[in-house]
Amino acid sequence: MSTRLTPTHIQPIGQELAIAWSDGTESYLPLEALRRACPCAACGGEPDVLGHVIRPQVSYTPASFVLNSFQIVGSYALQPAWADGHGTGLYTFPHLRRIAAAAPADHHS
Ligand SMILES: [Zn+2]
Secondary structure, eight states: OOOOOOEEEEEEETTEEEEEETTSOEEEEEHHHHHHTOOSTTTTOOBOTTSOBOOOOOOOOGGGGOEEEEEEETTTEEEEEETTSOOOOOEEHHHHHHHHHHSOOTTOO
């Protein structure tokens, strides 16, 4: 039995990315939080062991938080393509879960 969590369904809904996981839970990731947690080298969004994200100064525009498209890479990561042309961030599934855990979910019980 594998306990590895994988998304079974991913769908952008408004300003969020809804993810249904293989354990039956769902995550709603605000696109802005998702972009700000971009783990690529340029953004440096990799969290430390305490979950804090220390990153260089990155300038965003409104287009930075608009999702153009996304794809699953190697069945272990999500790669979003943002409207400002950025698309090098590979969000591993555990990383997505951490972002979801840190993001407010005030409109879901
Ligand atoms: Zn990035």
